Amino acid sequence: MAEVAALVGDPARANILCALLDGRALTATELAFAAGVSPQTTSGHLGKLLAARLLALMKQGRHRYYQLAGPHVGQMLESIMNVALTGPPRFQPQSKLDEKLRHARTCYDHIAGVLGVGLAERLIEREFVILGDEAGEVTPAGADFLAQLGVDLSNARAKRRVFCRPCVDWTERRPHIGGAVGAALASRCFELQWIERVRDSRALTVTAAGRRGLMEAFALSI
Amino acid sequence: MAEVAALVGDPARANILCALLDGRALTATELAFAAGVSPQTTSGHLGKLLAARLLALMKQGRHRYYQLAGPHVGQMLESIMNVALTGPPRFQPQSKLDEKLRHARTCYDHIAGVLGVGLAERLIEREFVILGDEAGEVTPAGADFLAQLGVDLSNARAKRRVFCRPCVDWTERRPHIGGAVGAALASRCFELQWIERVRDSRALTVTAAGRRGLMEAFALSI
DNA sequence: GATTTGCTTCGGCCGCGGACGAACTATCGA
DNA sequence: TCGATAGTTCGTCCGCGGCCGAAGCAAATC
Numbered sequence: 092m093a094e095v096a097a098l099v100g101d102p103a104r105a106n107i108l109c110a111l112l113d114g115r116a117l118t119a120t121e122l123a124f125a126a127g128v129s130p131q132t133t134s135g136h137l138g139k140l141l142a143a144r145l146l147a148l149m150k151q152g153r154h155r156y157y158q159l160a161g162p163h164v165g166q167m168l169e170s171i172m173n174v175a176l177t178g179p180p181r182f183q184p185q186s187k188l189d190e191k192l193r194h195a196r197t198c199y200d201h202i203a204g205v206l207g208v209g210l211a212e213r214l215i216e217r218e219f220v221i222l223g224d225e226a227g228e229v230t231p232a233g234a235d236f237l238a239q240l241g242v243d244l245s246n247a248r249a250k251r252r253v254f255c256r257p258c259v260d261w262t263e264r265r266p267h268i269g270g271a272v273g274a275a276l277a278s279r280c281f282e283l284q285w286i287e288r289v290r291d292s293r294a295l296t297v298t299a300a301g302r303r304g305l306m307e308a309f310a311l312s313i
Numbered sequence: 314m315a316e317v318a319a320l321v322g323d324p325a326r327a328n329i330l331c332a333l334l335d336g337r338a339l340t341a342t343e344l345a346f347a348a349g350v351s352p353q354t355t356s357g358h359l360g361k362l363l364a365a366r367l368l369a370l371m372k373q374g375r376h377r378y379y380q381l382a383g384p385h386v387g388q389m390l391e392s393i394m395n396v397a398l399t400g401p402p403r404f405q406p407q408s409k410l411d412e413k414l415r416h417a418r419t420c421y422d423h424i425a426g427v428l429g430v431g432l433a434e435r436l437i438e439r440e441f442v443i444l445g446d447e448a449g450e451v452t453p454a455g456a457d458f459l460a461q462l463g464v465d466l467s468n469a470r471a472k473r474r475v476f477c478r479p480c481v482d483w484t485e486r487r488p489h490i491g492g493a494v495g496a497a498l499a500s501r502c503f504e505l506q507w508i509e510r511v512r513d514s515r516a517l518t519v520t521a522a523g524r525r526g527l528m529e530a531f532a533l534s535i
Numbered sequence: 536g537a538t539t540t541g542c543t544t545c546g547g548c549c550g551c552g553g554a555c556g557a558a559c560t561a562t563c564g565a
Numbered sequence: 566t567c568g569a570t571a572g573t574t575c576g577t578c579c580g581c582g583g584c585c586g587a588a589g590c591a592a593a594t595c
Contacts, residue, residue, distance in 0.1 A: 092321075135544090138543085
C-alpha cells in the first residue's frame with residue numbers, strides 16, 4: 092500500500108497521473124511535457140507506474156500510448172485530491188495558462204470547473220438534485236427536467252456505479268456533480284455540441300450553441 | 314496532491330494510518346509500536362501528518378490521542394488499498410499473528426475479513442443485496458430481512474453517505490459490504506453482542522451468541 | 536542504406552528525508 | 566520534592582531515489 096502511495100507521491104508522477112485523469116491515452120513525450128521533466132526521466136517513471144499496474148500501455152507504431160489502468164485508479168486519485176485540498180492551503184494559483192482549465196474541464200468523465208460547479212448549483216437550487224457529503228439523489232422533478240434535456244438516466248441507473256455523488260472541485264472548492272449522473276449529463280452536452288474538448292488538454296470550450304442552451308435550460312451565463 | 318500521497322507513501326506512516334483506519338484514537342506510543350519505529354521517529358511522522366491535517370489530535374492528561382482527521386482520509390486510504398491489491402501480487406502472507414485479523418476485523422466502521430465476506434455472500438446469494446462495481450442496492454426482501462434482524466436501515470438511508478457499496482477485502486480479495494448498510498449491520502452485531510472488539514487491534518471475536526445468531530440468520534458457520 | 540523521430544537503458548551525481556541516540560519538557564503519583 | 570513515564574526536539578548519519586547526459590534500439594521517412 093505504501094508503495095502505491097509512494098508512486099503517486101512523486102511530483103513528476105503525480106503530474107503524469109493527473110494528465111491522464113480524464114481517461115485519454117497520451118504518448119510518452121506528451122507526458123514528459125506534462126510532468127515537466129526530461130523524456131528519459133519520464134520513461135523511468137512510466138516504467139514504474141506500469142509495473143505497479145497503475146497505467147496500461149497500448150503500442151501503436153512507434154508511439155506508446157499510456158492511460159490509467161482502470162477507474163479504480165482514477166477514483167484513488169480523486170480521493171487523494173479531495174484530502175489534499177482539505178489540508179492547509181498551499182495552492183499558489185498557477186496563473187494564466189490554466190485560466191481555461193479553471194473555467195471548464197473534464198474531471199474523469201464529467202464536467203468540472205466554473206461550468207461544472209455552476210451546473211451543480213442550479214440543479215441544487217431548483218431542487219432537481221440533492222447533494223450530501225458522500226452521495227446524492229435526483230428528485231422526481233429533476234429526473235423529468237433531465238429527461239427533457241435528453242439525458243438518459245435510466246441507462247445511468249442501470250449501471251451499478253455510484254449513481255450520483257458530489258465531487259469536490261479543486262479549483263472552485265465547491266462540489267460539482269459526478270457519478271453516473273454527472274457522466275450522463277456531460278455526454279449529453281457533448282452530443283448537443285454545447286461543449287468541445289480542447290486538443291491536448293482537459294479543458295473544454297463552450298460553443299455558441301452551448302451558451303444559448305445553458306442560458307435557456309439552466310439560466311447559466313458563461 | 315503529491316505531498317499528501319508522499320505522506321502516505323512512507324511505510325512507517327502508512328502503518329500508522331492503517332492502525333487508525335477503524336476510527337479509534339491511539340496514543341503516540343501505541344502508534345510507534347504499530348509503525349515499527351522508535352518513538353522519536355514516530356513523533357516526527359505524527360507531526361507531519363498533523364500539519365497536513367490527515368490526523369487530528371486530542372490531548373488528555375499526559376497522553377496524546379491521534380485519530381484520522383475525517384472520513385475523507387479513511388476513504389482515501391481504502392481507495393489506495395484497493396489499487397494496491399489490484400497490482401502485481403507482492404503480498405507475503407504475514408503468518409500467524411494476523412490470523413485473527415484475516416478472520417474478522419473492522420474496516421473503518423463495518424465488518425471485513427472472512428466474516429465480512431461471508432455475510433456479503435449470503436446476502437447476495439439470497440438476493441437480499443445486489444452489488445455492482447461501484448455501488449449496490451438492498452432489495453425489498455433484503456430490507457425486510459435486515460429489519461427483522463433489527464438493523465435500522467431508515468436511519469442509514471437518511472444519512473447522505475453512500476448507502477451501500479462494495480469494499481474490496483484486502484485479505485479475501487472479494488468484496489464485503491460497506492457504506493451505510495455495512496455500518497448499520499456492524500453496529501447491530503455489536504448491539505447483539507455477536508462480535509466484540511479485541512483490545513489494541515482491529516480484530517473481532519465472534520461470541521458464542523454470535524455463532525448461534527449467524528448460523529440461524531445467515532446459515533453461516535464461523 | 537542513411538536519417539530523423541520516439542522512446543528506453545545505462546551510469547554517475549546529488550540532495551532530500553528517514554533513522555536513531557541523546558537531551559529536553561510535561562504530567563502523574565507518592 | 567522526586568522519580569517515572571509520555572512525548573518532543575535536536576543533531577548526525579546514511580542510503581534511496583530522482584535527475585540528466587550520453588548512448589542504444591526501433592519504427593517510420595528519405
